[in-house]
Amino acid sequence: MDILKERILREATVVNADVLKLDSLLNHGVDPELTMEMGKEFAKRFAGRTITKVITVESSGIPVAFATAYSLGVPLVFARRKKTLLGDADAYVERVPSFTKGIVTDLIVSRNLLAPEDSVLFIDDIIANGDAARGLLKIVEQSGAKVAGIGIVLEKSFQAGGRTLRELGYKVESLVRISSLEGNEIVFE
Numbered sequence: 768m769d770i771l772k773e774r775i776l777r778e779a780t781v782v783n784a785d786v787l788k789l790d791s792l793l794n795h796g797v798d799p800e801l802t803m804e805m806g807k808e809f810a811k812r813f814a815g816r817t818i819t820k821v822i823t824v825e826s827s828g829i830p831v832a833f834a835t836a837y838s839l840g841v842p843l844v845f846a847r848r849k850k851t852l853l854g855d856a857d858a859y860v861e862r863v864p865s866f867t868k869g870i871v872t873d874l875i876v877s878r879n880l881l882a883p884e885d886s887v888l889f890i891d892d893i894i895a896n897g898d899a900a901r902g903l904l905k906i907v908e909q910s911g912a913k914v915a916g917i918g919i920v921l922e923k924s925f926q927a928g929g930r931t932l933r934e935l936g937y938k939v940e941s942l943v944r945i946s947s948l949e950g951n952e953i954v955f956e
């Protein structure tokens with residue numbers, strides 16, 4: 768998505784060779800028009816697949832997942848991220864490491880929000896090692912629902928997340944892929 772590449776070049780900062788800061792578009796602020804375009808693009812890329820729900824993880828995935836759900840005309844579910852001490856019988860819970868915070872959190876989805884008849888599209892802002900995605904896919908699969916695909920705004924393809932999910936057989940669509948952040952330079956694939 769060329770417009771997104773241009774905005775990344777203008778607005779992102781390279782924190783280090785592993786991390787990009789994109790607060791104005793993904794992690795702190797939202798451009799509604801661009802976000803709706805991203806949603807349309809995901810809807811187009813997954814056209815032809817049965818999708819009954821979009822799922823994401825709070826909080827940075829929510830705007831683009833909302834835009835995608837709106838374009839597809841289906842509901843959105845977002846997993847809560849919490850540090851739980853007690854199990855919750857009414858919820859699916861998966862423990863995942865957080866790439867940016869360096870801590871472990873629990874992804875939580877109420878059982879009544881996913882049904883075995885669902886076919887779910889997972890949308891997220893950025894993929895690095897794929898821990899958040901794998902945790903959420905486990906939750907979807909525990910519910911008996913199908914995974915229709917995975918849409919990621921920004922894939923850092925020098926980290927293993929996207930590749931690992933494709934190897935597992937999922938259809939993964941990224942709007943932008945970055946192959947390197949070495950030397951403070953953003954290199955698109």
Ligand code: 5GP
Pocket residue numbers: 785786787788789794827864865866867891892893894895896897898899900928
């Ligand atoms: P993963 O679980 O794939 O390792 O990391 C995914 C999550 O960590 C994303 O939802 C995203 O919010 C955060 N993340 C991963 N890499 C980056 C990055 O380079 N910059 C920012 N701002 N967040 C990131």
